[in-house]
Each structure stands twice: as C-alpha cells, then as structure tokens.
Amino acid sequence: MSVHFEERSGVVPCRTPWGSWYQTMEEVFIEVNVPNGTSAKEVKCRLGSKDIELHVKGKEVFKGKLFGTTVCDEATWTLEDKCLIHIVLMKTNREAGNCWSSLLEGEYCANAWVQDQMQRKLTLERFQRENPGFDFSGAEISGNFAGGGPDFSSLQK
Numbered sequence: 001m002s003v004h005f006e007e008r009s010g011v012v013p014c015r016t017p018w019g020s021w022y023q024t025m026e027e028v029f030i031e032v033n034v035p036n037g038t039s040a041k042e043v044k045c046r047l048g049s050k051d052i053e054l055h056v057k058g059k060e061v062f063k064g065k066l067f068g069t070t071v072c073d074e075a076t077w078t079l080e081d082k083c084l085i086h087i088v089l090m091k092t093n094r095e096a097g098n099c100w101s102s103l104l105e106g107e108y109c110a111n112a113w114v115q116d117q118m119q120r121k122l123t124l125e126r127f128q129r130e131n132p133g134f135d136f137s138g139a140e141i142s143g144n145f146a147g148g149g150p151d152f153s154s155l156q157k
Contacts, residue, residue: 031084038082
C-alpha cells in the first residue's frame with residue numbers, strides 16, 4: 001500500500017552531506033552518493049536493529065545509533081550504477097505517530113519544516129490506509145497532525 005501512495009504523492013527527503021533519507025510509516029530509506037565507479041566490494045555496510053554503519057572505499061560515511069529500532073533481518077542495501085547506495089530499513093513501530101526526527105540519534109536531523117512535512121505525509125499515509133477507497137496523495141492537511149493526527153477509530157462507519 002505505501003509504495004503506491006509514495007509513487008503518487010512523492011517523498012519528503014532530509015538532505016545530508018552524503019545524500020538524503022526519507023521515511024514512510026513502515027520504512028526508512030537512505031540514499032548515499034558515492035564516487036563514480038564504486039564497486040560492491042568497496043562497500044562495508046552493517047545494518048543492526050538499533051545501529052548502522054557504512055564505509056565506502058575505507059572511509060566512514062556514517063556510524064551510530066538509529067533514531068528508532070528496525071527489523072535488522074529485513075534491512076537491505078544495494079549499489080546502483082556504481083554511484084548510489086540505497087539502504088532500506090523496516091521500522092519496528094509502524095504507526096503514523098512514529099515520525100523519525102533524525103536518522104541517527106542527534107545526527108542528520110530534519111529541520112523544523114522538513115519534520116513538519118514528514119509528519120504530515122505520514123498522517124496522510126495513515127488516512128489512506130484507513131480509507132482505501134479514497135486518494136489522499138494530493139491532499140493538504142492542517143491542524144492537529146502531530147503524533148499521527150486525530151484518531152477517528154471510535155467513529156461509527
């Protein structure tokens with residue numbers, strides 16, 4: 001479901017010195033620009049449930065404790081066109097209110113505007129899941145959306 005929603009609505013990236021990261025309710029995506037011609041043998045990537053480490057050509061790109069926990073058995077990384085590393089992390093908490101404010105604890109933080117846009121996006125994604133017959137991909141949201149937005153689950157259908 002989230003893949004289709006993301007295709008229609010786009011992503012809200014958090015730019016970093018090495019590339020960017022963004023998130024859905026279920027996953028965190030990391031895109032790392034690496035020198036042209038990089039081979040997979042030159043990439044050392046360790047994906048834990050609470051931490052991550054990436055080295056390219058012997059140089060550390062990032063290393064530290066993740067903002068939230070992930071399912072390490074479902075984490076993957078790929079090297080695309082020998083110049084871009086894609087890392088996909090599966091969140092353990094897949095609620096709309098679980099909007100990561102940074103990739104690592106205290107590092108690669110989203111600024112206030114990006115964080116606001118990320119939370120709005122996750123709230124719309126939650127609305128899409130709860131109401132599969134409607135298309136929320138181009139919707140605007142205002143008001144109380146922090147923490148995943150208002151809870152309508154007690155309303156009668």
